[in-house]
Amino acid sequence: MLALTMIATSFSSTWGQISSGGFPLSRQSDMPLNYVPATQARLPDIESSLKKWNTDKGPKPAPVAVMTPVDLKFPDAGALYTTGDGTRIWRAQLDMAGAKAIGLYFSRFRLPEGVKLYLSNASGTQVMGAFTAANNDPGSYKFATEPVAGATVYLELNIAPKVNLANIDLDIDKAAAYFAGIEQLRKFSDYQTLSAYDDMFTGESSVCMINAVCPAGNGYEAQRNAALNILFPIKVGNDEFVGTCSATMVNTAANTPANCKQYTLLASHCMDGTNTIADSSFSQVILRFNYQHTGCTPAANVIPNTDQTSMVGAKFVARSILPLKYDSNSPNDSTADVGKLKGDFLLLELRSAIPAAWNINLAGWNNAANIPLTNSGNKKFIEFHHPGGDVKKVSFSHNLQSSSGIADPPSHWGTTMDSGLIAQGSSGSALFDADGRQIGIASFAPIGISGACAVNSKGASVADRTSATLYYSKMSYIWDYSVDGPAAIRKLKPWLDPANSNAVTVDAVKSNCSPLGGGTGITIDKGNLDQSVDVYPNPSQGLTHVQVNLKEAANLNLELYDISGRKLRDYNMGAVRKANFSLDLSGYPDGMYLLKVTDGYHSTSKKIMIR
Incomplete structure (x- = not known):
């Protein structure tokens, strides 16, 4: 029997920083990309810092994170791989032991056309990006990111073959250790009980x-x-x-x-x-x-x-x-x-x-x-x-x-x-x-x-x-x-x-200055559906996850077929942008299956192997 359900740790369908969606190529590559150099960041003394903050009783914002210095630059801090077609994959890792969530602050952020930056947490349940040349600020070339859940952030650059590496300018000089303002990250936490979620993130x-x-x-x-x-x-x-x-x-x-x-x-x-x-x-x-x-x-x-x-x-x-x-x-x-x-x-x-x-x-x-x-x-x-x-x-x-x-x-x-x-x-x-x-x-x-x-x-x-x-x-x-x-x-x-x-x-x-009672004014950016849907682990023993990271929300429909082309099940997921679903195929025989995903404009098919 097939069950298709939304994973409890990935409830949000539209969470995310403005980006072009998709998933890092390392998820799809057959290359041995296991080695990722780690940059260590010190967890700041949050309690001591807050005591200093609270000495002033005047009007001020609320603190949600404390900064710590970081030295993580491209390409020195990571490992660079080249695929068969000349595409480069650069991977790096930032560790801050004891952190609930980490935000990154770039003193230099300048990506040429043909480069995509992705961030993810240790478990891979949270993926941010792709950040591209469209995210460059020509005035300052600075950048910042929303917090990533947990004590580890993985960074990955996907670099098209013709891009000159010298034109990539990435320098992270600070990281933020969050202690509040992160309720949205509970769905990405590795904690296994709701009481632990509540203690960390409410x-x-x-x-x-x-x-x-x-x-x-x-x-x-x-x-x-x-x-x-x-x-x-x-x-x-x-x-x-x-x-x-x-x-x-x-x-x-x-x-x-x-x-x-x-x-x-x-x-x-x-x-x-x-x-x-x-x-x-x-x-x-x-x-x-x-x-x-x-x-x-x-x-x-x-x-x-x-x-x-x-x-x-x-x-x-x-x-x-x-x-x-x-x-x-x-x-x-x-x-x-x-x-x-x-x-x-x-x-x-x-x-x-x-x-x-x-x-x-x-x-x-x-x-x-x-x-x-x-x-x-x-x-x-x-x-x-x-x-x-x-x-x-x-x-x-x-x-x-x-x-x-x-x-x-x-x-x-x-x-x-x-x-x-x-x-x-x-x-x-x-x-x-x-x-x-x-x-x-x-x-x-x-x-x-x-x-x-x-x-x-x-x-x-x-x-x-x-x-x-x-x-x-x-x-x-x-x-x-x-x-x-x-x-x-x-x-x-x-x-x-x-x-x-x-x-x-x-x-x-x-927001586009059209009347409140008028049409939506929405033009759907169809994006690249194939690069915005990932299936893992694959092969699996029956429990497979479908992760979605779209540029804009879309109504997704999933159809499962066996190797003969017979439809086994279909499921309408409604409007989603970022989500994680589970497919329980344990009731089906071992073999190859095909998952077709459509958004009303484009479709993509993902092979699923059960063994």
Whole structure:
């Protein structure tokens, strides 16, 4: 009897960093590629680093990883093989004993046409890539990756025969040891029990946080799809971290499908303590979209699904200058001076266009100084955010007050949540009015909470980084902001209303600037299906795995045939991008079988040997 089921450790169908899909050639090669040189990286003292981080109580992002130095370069750090047709395969390995998950930071990333880079974990259940010349940042030639599960990362370059090796420039100088913001990696973990999964990877935020897709967010789905999670390098003293904040994709008054600007708006205090405006400072920003559970309350003993996608790199557009204070004992260290904080905004433009298939929106906004301060019933002031780098949450209130917060004139909206909470990492998220238009940016909060909500799912205290009250930098105050001078890079209006139409409100649109109610605007990139489907182990004794790594999600259909061409079974997998399925063929006689995979455009066939 044939059973076709999705493996429990690979629940996600669309997880992944923007890439072209496929699998490394080493999986298909008959060459002896077992030897892979290993580069060792030291696991940083995370507890000690966090103590330094927590000495500053000002507004700041949430830490999710600590950096450690690495020296891994092409070609020195790996082994190079040449196949019969002249294709080169370069393989390398990075080990960080004790790491939960590892992110890679490239000081140089420059791939010529004809080169593909893949990353994978030790078990091969997680594959990232292919990264290609399309991922090059011509401004900085830097790059960063989402975390890979476990203490080992395998790197593989597939190099076309005519490529000059001297044109490949890869240099990893830092690796991030993740301790939070990695719930999506549970499906790739080698741990065998759900309790171990939960201990390693569950979210760090309060148990009173509400998942974004719960009924509390009903009626504001368009706004939920504009909210994202941002990861970025940030220094505190001599230690370097990966910090995380929340952000929102925003529309402009001039956007059209033919001229569509994709801006993301967050808080200035999220990004470093230097007030940088250099594009290179944002070249390793990772923007996570759809980092949320697909259900409100995941069932007990089930690994919840996240449909996360991401991209790397942004360009500076505008920001308010963050007032800084310096530590007299460490004059090079600066933190936000809350007592002088007024405007708190940072506007970035995405370096790569958001694929329409990701279902992301650009939020509308309202820059009016006077708005209704009370809502009732289903009308609410609502926020979608990523506390502590956790999956997306929702919080809301029905009452708002115009508050100076910390400075005059009144620069912030203040509210206490009726449902849900906020925490470090919520900074930068949007406050939406009853009509779903952004009216503020999460800026600062009086931290501290007690009772049942003061712990996370592990029972650890989160009281010192959680709050029910939050102050938001007003869109009306920062719109034509003058505190930091007259330059366009110090205000929002020149960018969100570039034609100077004096628009007060703008509604949400899809990421390609088409109307929310219109067609999908999706053009399927069919890619190379043959290189995006892998079968292993092969031969097998009956249990075979089918792994999929597509460039874009597609509806896959699988058909199994015996050697005579007789169809034995077919199965529709629905829309998948990255997934891992198991085929139990133990009920069939030994021999050769054929698995046909189709996506509605192309098909590929994989031979399966049972013995």
